[in-house]
Amino acid sequence: MPRAPRLRELQHELETLLSLGGDPDCEQRLGRAAPSLPIRSDHRLDGAARLAIYAEMIFIRIRDAVTEDFPATRAAIESTTGSDAWEPLLRAYLRVHPTSDPDLRRAGRDLPAYLRAACTGPAAWIGDVAELEWALVRAFEAADAVPLAVADLEALPPEDWPALRLRAVPSLLLLEHAVPADTIHRRLVDGEPLPDPNEAGCRLRVWRQGFTVYQRRIEPIEQAALARVLHGTDFASLCEWLAERVPEGEASQTALRLLQSWLADELLAVEVREA
Amino acid sequence: MPRTAALGIGIGLRTRHFGELLERRARVDWFEAISENFMMDGGRPLHVLERVRRDYPVVLHGVSLSIGTTDPLDRTYLAKLRALAARFEPTWVSDHLCWTGVRGHNLHDLLPLPWTEEVLEHVAERVGRVQDALGRRLVLENVSSYLSFSDSTLSEWEFLAALAERADCDILLDVNNVYVSAFNHDFDALRFIDAMPPERVAQIHLAGHSDHGTHLLDTHDAPVASAVWDLYAHALRRLGRVPTLIEWDGDVPPLERLEAEAERAREVFASVHGAEAGAAGKAHAASSPAA
Numbered sequence: 001m002p003r004a005p006r007l008r009e010l011q012h013e014l015e016t017l018l019s020l021g022g023d024p025d026c027e028q029r030l031g032r033a034a035p036s037l038p039i040r041s042d043h044r045l046d047g048a049a050r051l052a053i054y055a056e057m058i059f060i061r062i063r064d065a066v067t068e069d070f071p072a073t074r075a076a077i078e079s080t081t082g083s084d085a086w087e088p089l090l091r092a093y094l095r096v097h098p099t100s101d102p103d104l105r106r107a108g109r110d111l112p113a114y115l116r117a118a119c120t121g122p123a124a125w126i127g128d129v130a131e132l133e134w135a136l137v138r139a140f141e142a143a144d145a146v147p148l149a150v151a152d153l154e155a156l157p158p159e160d161w162p163a164l165r166l167r168a169v170p171s172l173l174l175l176e177h178a179v180p181a182d183t184i185h186r187r188l189v190d191g192e193p194l195p196d197p198n199e200a201g202c203r204l205r206v207w208r209q210g211f212t213v214y215q216r217r218i219e220p221i222e223q224a225a226l227a228r229v230l231h232g233t234d235f236a237s238l239c240e241w242l243a244e245r246v247p248e249g250e251a252s253q254t255a256l257r258l259l260q261s262w263l264a265d266e267l268l269a270v271e272v273r274e275a
Numbered sequence: 276m277p278r279t280a281a282l283g284i285g286i287g288l289r290t291r292h293f294g295e296l297l298e299r300r301a302r303v304d305w306f307e308a309i310s311e312n313f314m315m316d317g318g319r320p321l322h323v324l325e326r327v328r329r330d331y332p333v334v335l336h337g338v339s340l341s342i343g344t345t346d347p348l349d350r351t352y353l354a355k356l357r358a359l360a361a362r363f364e365p366t367w368v369s370d371h372l373c374w375t376g377v378r379g380h381n382l383h384d385l386l387p388l389p390w391t392e393e394v395l396e397h398v399a400e401r402v403g404r405v406q407d408a409l410g411r412r413l414v415l416e417n418v419s420s421y422l423s424f425s426d427s428t429l430s431e432w433e434f435l436a437a438l439a440e441r442a443d444c445d446i447l448l449d450v451n452n453v454y455v456s457a458f459n460h461d462f463d464a465l466r467f468i469d470a471m472p473p474e475r476v477a478q479i480h481l482a483g484h485s486d487h488g489t490h491l492l493d494t495h496d497a498p499v500a501s502a503v504w505d506l507y508a509h510a511l512r513r514l515g516r517v518p519t520l521i522e523w524d525g526d527v528p529p530l531e532r533l534e535a536e537a538e539r540a541r542e543v544f545a546s547v548h549g550a551e552a553g554a555a556g557k558a559h560a561a562s563s564p565a566a
Contacts, residue, residue: 004397008345011377038426044489050422058384098380102339102352103311144317211319
């Protein structure tokens with residue numbers, strides 16, 4: 001038997017009604033439901049009007065939080081569907097993915113997946129843009145790590161290099177898009193014309209260096225190598241893997257070039273050993 | 276006064292002021308950080324909070340505990356809150372007397388409860404379990420509300436005072452919320468404040484609201500209203516030297532504007548208690564030119 005059964009029943013009813021904020025028929029549905037609820041009315045506001053205050057505020061608060069994290073996605077929706085299309089899309093999204101996380105900033109967590117399913121055909125690229133924007137948010141608040149420095153490697157005896165564990169910083173994310181998502185994203189944010197949708201896709205790495213989030217296009221070989229680092233590998237294994245994929249004799253050079261780039265961008269973290 | 280330090284006058288820690296706070300000392304005594312804004316794994320906000328905590332007392336103020344929901348307590352949330360408190364050692368941890376969702380959904384609003392014995396028992400039991408999980412006393416705030424329930428058998432102030440006693444928790448008295456709710460539900464704000472047990476009131480909140488004719492909205496996007504300053508003075512006379520915080524969350528102004536609002540609270544505090552509130556008050560008074 002649940003505790004506070006009357007309260008539980010009341011909260012279930014209210015939660016359904018207060019989630020209607022932004023819906024075209026919100027006012028009518030609140031008007032029909034309010035008389036049966038134990039809500040006080042007075043000469044200024046009846047029960048439905050009081051419910052509507054909450055319903056509207058709830059929708060606006062969540063809408064604003066999601067919009068802040070997805071400025072380019074919003075611009076994409078508005079440019080393809082209409083200048084008033086963003087709010088209806090968010091209402092539809094929230095019906096499928098009601099917010100559950102205590103942190104309001106996670107309200108848009110499922111939007112990329114939702115858009116991948118909702119935006120198909122010529123508009124499929126909108127899901128890519130949303131995915132990139134959410135990756136930027138995730139990188140911003142990923143766990144801190146002490147970056148591996150050139151000096152750390154210089155201090156390493158040559159015989160220890162093969163067993164050197166390569167560990168990515170927690171903010172590193174790899175993305176692969178069938179469209180030039182980075183260019184589209186930048187142009188949407190800047191309000192510039194979009195590139196040709198038939199332009200080649202891109203592979204991206206997103207990461208945080210200090211407190212700044214970066215994104216950069218990478219070649220397939222770097223993407224695959226970083227994927228191995230993310231799954232956990234050591235330097236010798238990475239060189240062996242590269243040797244099978246680059247022209248003969250270039251494995252060490254490629255490994256060194258990638259390593260230098262990753263160190264410069266602080267993509268690798270110092271391994272924390274358990275005491 | 277409850278068993279908490281007399282902190283003086285503080286302001287909310289907001290993103291807009293991060294850069295400035297890393298460069299200069301603010302003319303306030305302490306900061307209040309929204310707990311959920313720092314429940315992340317890493318990044319700049321945590322770095323800023325660390326720096327602020329080095330220089331000022333900090334309290335953690337949550338918006339998603341949902342102490343009044345009939346859902347089970349969110350153990351993951353409580354673990355994060357406990358870890359945050361262990362890391363930043365806040366003077367106290369507060370949240371709201373409300374519910375924010377049910378069936379696993381979070382509406383991200385501070386929703387009112389019916390003030391009944393059944394609900395009092397329900398909330399008091401949950402406060403006890405939260406305090407056990409956190410290993411510390413919880414401070415609960417009265418919310419602004421826009422609806423009330425016809426089956427309430429207690430007033431909000433009777434409920435809050437009884438809850439504090441029954442659950443052995445403290446109270447964050449939001450004077451602006453009292454004013455807003457008093458207007459919206461047509462009760463006497465002084466009755467609310469006079470019913471607060473002084474030994475339980477750990478903190479006062481002050482904020483701005485907006486007038487929509489039929490109702491007031493607790494918008495936190497404006498200066499504290501004149502009538503709320505008057506109510507604050509009354510609360511200080513009634514409750515003693517209660518640490519006070521200025522909240523400003525919408526259209527957050529420059530830090531100087533917040534400091535000026537805190538200064539006004541300091542003046543009201545001094546006019547009631549005849550002394551400067553907190554360390555920043557003393558420092559500011561010492562550096563002010565003679566009249």
